[in-house]
Amino acid sequence: MKKYKRGYTQGVYDMFHIGHLNILNRAKGCCDYLIVGVNADQLVMDYKHKKPVITQEDRKHIVENVKAVDEAFIVSTLDKVKLYEKIHFDAIFIGDDWKNNPRWVKTEQEMKKLGVDVVFLPHTPDVSSTILKNDIEDAIQE
Numbered sequence: 001m002k003k004y005k006r007g008y009t010q011g012v013y014d015m016f017h018i019g020h021l022n023i024l025n026r027a028k029g030c031c032d033y034l035i036v037g038v039n040a041d042q043l044v045m046d047y048k049h050k051k052p053v054i055t056q057e058d059r060k061h062i063v064e065n066v067k068a069v070d071e072a073f074i075v076s077t078l079d080k081v082k083l084y085e086k087i088h089f090d091a092i093f094i095g096d097d098w099k100n101n102p103r104w105v106k107t108e109q110e111m112k113k114l115g116v117d118v119v120f121l122p123h124t125p126d127v128s129s130t131i132l133k134n135d136i137e138d139a140i141q142e
Contacts, residue, residue, distance in 0.1 A: 002117070007031030008089040010075060012039045013059045014052040019095075019124035021066065026121040027093035028068035035087055036063050037075035047078065080107050084114055091116060095123035 009027045028034045038060045064072035098104045099120045108118045
């Protein structure tokens with residue numbers, strides 16, 4: 001796989017779990033400097049219609065303390081062109097569960113014009129913050 005200078009990935013990172021750690025470690029393995037955008041609480045509420053369990057500041061603090069992460073900041077947009085204009089990166093890393101998603105097909109086209117690769121990394125199956133929340137709710141009801 002090609003080695004990039006500056007890589008970027010973005011997520012909510014709510015209820016940090018092994019899938020988050022895997023994607024961050026895989027992304028860092030592909031670049032010298034990994035920048036991570038942590039979605040702002042309001043952004044998550046706008047597009048997922050749910051409030052994160054962990055605050056944006058705490059989620060950022062957790063992410064920036066992962067060994068693979070060189071820099072983390074809170075982001076208020078899903079628009080990767082705007083983010084590229086702000087921080088410049090050679091590649092965006094995303095889980096392969098998003099491959100062929102219309103939003104990511106569009107992102108690939110936009111990034112290609114800027115000379116940025118979109119790299120789909122293996123997604124960790126059977127784990128997500130939503131699954132964890134549901135498991136907690138089920139455990140409480142038992």
